[in-house]
Amino acid sequence: MLAAARESFAARGFASTTIRAVAAAAGVDPALVHHYFGSKDDLFVAAIALPLDPRQLLAPVVAAGSDGAGERLVRAMLQAWDDPEMQPPLLALARSAMDVDGSRLMNEGFLPVVIGPVLHALVVDRPEVRIPLVTSQMVGLIVTRYLLTVQGLSDMAIEDVVARVGPVIQSYLTGEVGSGA
Amino acid sequence: MLAAARESFAARGFASTTIRAVAAAAGVDPALVHHYFGSKDDLFVAAIALPLDPRQLLAPVVAAGSDGAGERLVRAMLQAWDDPEMQPPLLALARSAMDVDGSRLMNEGFLPVVIGPVLHALVVDRPEVRIPLVTSQMVGLIVTRYLLTVQGLSDMAIEDVVARVGPVIQSYLTGEVGSGA
Numbered sequence: 001m002l003a004a005a006r007e008s009f010a011a012r013g014f015a016s017t018t019i020r021a022v023a024a025a026a027g028v029d030p031a032l033v034h035h036y037f038g039s040k041d042d043l044f045v046a047a048i049a050l051p052l053d054p055r056q057l058l059a060p061v062v063a064a065g066s067d068g069a070g071e072r073l074v075r076a077m078l079q080a081w082d083d084p085e086m087q088p089p090l091l092a093l094a095r096s097a098m099d100v101d102g103s104r105l106m107n108e109g110f111l112p113v114v115i116g117p118v119l120h121a122l123v124v125d126r127p128e129v130r131i132p133l134v135t136s137q138m139v140g141l142i143v144t145r146y147l148l149t150v151q152g153l154s155d156m157a158i159e160d161v162v163a164r165v166g167p168v169i170q171s172y173l174t175g176e177v178g179s180g181a
Numbered sequence: 182m183l184a185a186a187r188e189s190f191a192a193r194g195f196a197s198t199t200i201r202a203v204a205a206a207a208g209v210d211p212a213l214v215h216h217y218f219g220s221k222d223d224l225f226v227a228a229i230a231l232p233l234d235p236r237q238l239l240a241p242v243v244a245a246g247s248d249g250a251g252e253r254l255v256r257a258m259l260q261a262w263d264d265p266e267m268q269p270p271l272l273a274l275a276r277s278a279m280d281v282d283g284s285r286l287m288n289e290g291f292l293p294v295v296i297g298p299v300l301h302a303l304v305v306d307r308p309e310v311r312i313p314l315v316t317s318q319m320v321g322l323i324v325t326r327y328l329l330t331v332q333g334l335s336d337m338a339i340e341d342v343v344a345r346v347g348p349v350i351q352s353y354l355t356g357e358v359g360s361g362a
Contacts, residue, residue: 150313
């Protein structure tokens, strides 16, 4: 079932994948997929095979509200990525996200399903502007620290990154972002 | 000569590549490499085959000084990337930078040789902290807008990105970054 789900999410994206089609491809009843994996969102998280559910990791960040959320988001993300058990599968996911197929999976799956709801709960308004801005700095942090291992960032203490990048994330979440075109 | 240079930069990195070794691999005299390509920095820029020399693109940004440099940097970068002739080779470079070899090329070549001098001229102090921070937001912008084509950023007007991300780059260049560990 997971293999069928992974194939469908990668080939057709999140929106066009249905539990029914995944079940048919795996030769089982849709009820069985529901039973084992729950909702389509849950199936997606299971299919990308993360060593942890990012929604669980980020739940305390959301629960504490918008104040200081920028720093808490950066800290939670870096603690997960710095963990020697979690880093290899996260790196594999990030590298595959850079592929053309991966881009679709990120845009139609990971970002809206996994990260979107967390950020939606934290922005004060204009999610269509703020969430992409937050994503740009978070993705940039991950790519430069872990994929490119840029000196100065890959060896910066977590709390220094939190102090320096947290306020930027905070301003994207709750600060001035202008009216736009 | 360019093929030999590319191979050497990729395999050994920027620091361990010498004009003499590139010349030997290409079966020519080192003076010929100097004659055609100038310095090792120039040879590197030629070897990565960018459709434009980023040092030239960014020269006016530097010439105008640190004030407003954040917005000018973002604008210059997005104008180059949005250009339909420049985007395909820039995308190819960015995708290969995500490879393991590419990471080395970025760290030992592109960032210190091409981008480093530009940013060094703009930061007020502590380049070892500020330059990686600027890099994280610039790389994040490129990855989310052009590689992942994240909705909301890939279609944001250039001047809106400039107005929203420019101040962040500016704060990394000249604002408070804390004392660190």
